[in-house]
Amino acid sequence: MFFFSREETRIHVHVAHPNGEAKFWLTPSLHLAVNIGLSKMQIYQAQAVVEAHIKEIQDAWHRHFGC
Template sequence: MAPTVHRVGSFRYFFYSREETRMHIHVSHPDSEARFWLQPEVSLAENRGLSPRQLRTAERFVKDPHLELQNAWRAFFASGRTP
């Protein structure tokens, strides 16, 4: 399961229901994807094909609502799903 948390243009922000426990968000764009840590601060964890410009845009849209993304993570996993 990979619930969509946020969409901006052609970027989709989501997390997988059965993945590692460190709080993070995936960002997909057609044919590419990146992953950002949400704690202790927003930082790039992995990039699979986003151009430097796309990566900057993706990161900006993680940093701006990062508290909302953290709250979505907590709410999703508090409902009994395990990362």
């Protein structure tokens, strides 16, 4: 999982996989923003990982951007 600095202001995270990549918005609620090459099962699994670590992701975002 990773995010790009200055890509957009809405809290989001990218999830990389050998078959592709997904982008999830975390606000106002967890939502798939982009899927490139991942199956429905891979998206489901990626979303489960994001959900399991949502607080850590949000904390990292706030530390990085100072908000």
